[in-house]
Amino acid sequence: CATAATGADVALWMRNPVPPGTRTLPRLPGITLPDNVTITGDFPRSADVVLLVTPVQTARDVSTRLQTVLDPAVPVVTCCKGLEQATSLLPLDVLAETMPGRPTGVLSGPNFAIEVAKGLPAAATLACADLALAQKLTSLLNTSAFRVYASDDAAGVQLAGAAKNVIAIGAGITIGAGLGENARAALITRAVAEISRLAETTGGRASTLAGLAGMGDLILTCTGRGSRNYSVGLELGEGRSLEDILASRTTVAEGVLTAPAMRALARKHHVRAPIIETVTRILGEGFTIEEARHLLLDRPPTQE
């Protein structure tokens, strides 16, 4: 909807067929698609830009199939916020394998889809390794309701977008378990330090964590009840099992599969990542909240 607000014709590819004349989508209640949006089951052959908005674990499959039909000069911008589970790769590193040589970028920021679709004010960062390309794509997507900033730190923006989902689960656990808002604020702030270390070690910049894709999205996702990752954490903190929580949902909470992939990335680069480590253990290794509390708080004091 934000792209349609630029006035451009938008083809919305969907993998499942919808009845002819469909103008609403279950995931965007109350929104009627603008007239310049066409729903299609066919991948585009050409476009000014293609936005890839699927769960990150499907990015390899979808981009591989898209590559076979899409003009090689068309830029592809990923909106995925996560790491590929099997490889710990960032989305653009997946695309480098599936769409070699193609211009690519990432769009990320504090953007609940429903608010963007309503035309409420929002901002995001569009990053490409090539700043000139980021600036060109920014001008294609910018509107008076959706302000897009250009960046050349594609690695930092992707890492921030992926990590905030893991941290949001931790923030939800903190509140769900009754550990308090001081604890959540401390967790978010120390997460910035943790993600900054990881960004610097993996080709990004720590300063990106102060921006929309970093602090901006952490604030939204770690406090907004509209976040799927935060709400998974809330329910975990309240004592529900992960299996039960996921069984009752149809939407993706990227942090669940990204947490172990991000821990693997941190370990590979010898980066201290106690919060990501703790969330991963709670999600997949039967770690209790009490054990998590000790792991995080009983470490020797360090310098900020």
Ligand SMILES: NC(=O)C1=CN([C@@H]2O[C@H](COP(=O)(O)OP(=O)(O)OC[C@H]3O[C@@H](n4cnc5c(N)ncnc54)[C@H](O)[C@@H]3O)[C@@H](O)[C@H]2O)C=CC1
């Ligand atoms: N919803 C939001 O507010 C925002 C989501 N994102 C990111 O965008 C990505 C997609 O998220 P959502 O659209 O919210 O997720 P979603 O849970 O609403 O589902 C995304 C869509 O992908 C489709 N899908 C699932 N498996 C697929 C496959 N194998 N092949 C093709 N399509 C498949 C689903 O049918 C669904 O239509 C995630 O990485 C998310 O973190 C980023 C910003 C905001």
Ligand SMILES: O=C(CO)COP(=O)(O)O
């Ligand atoms: O990325 C988002 C907001 O910027 C959406 O967050 P959730 O995936 O946790 O709902």
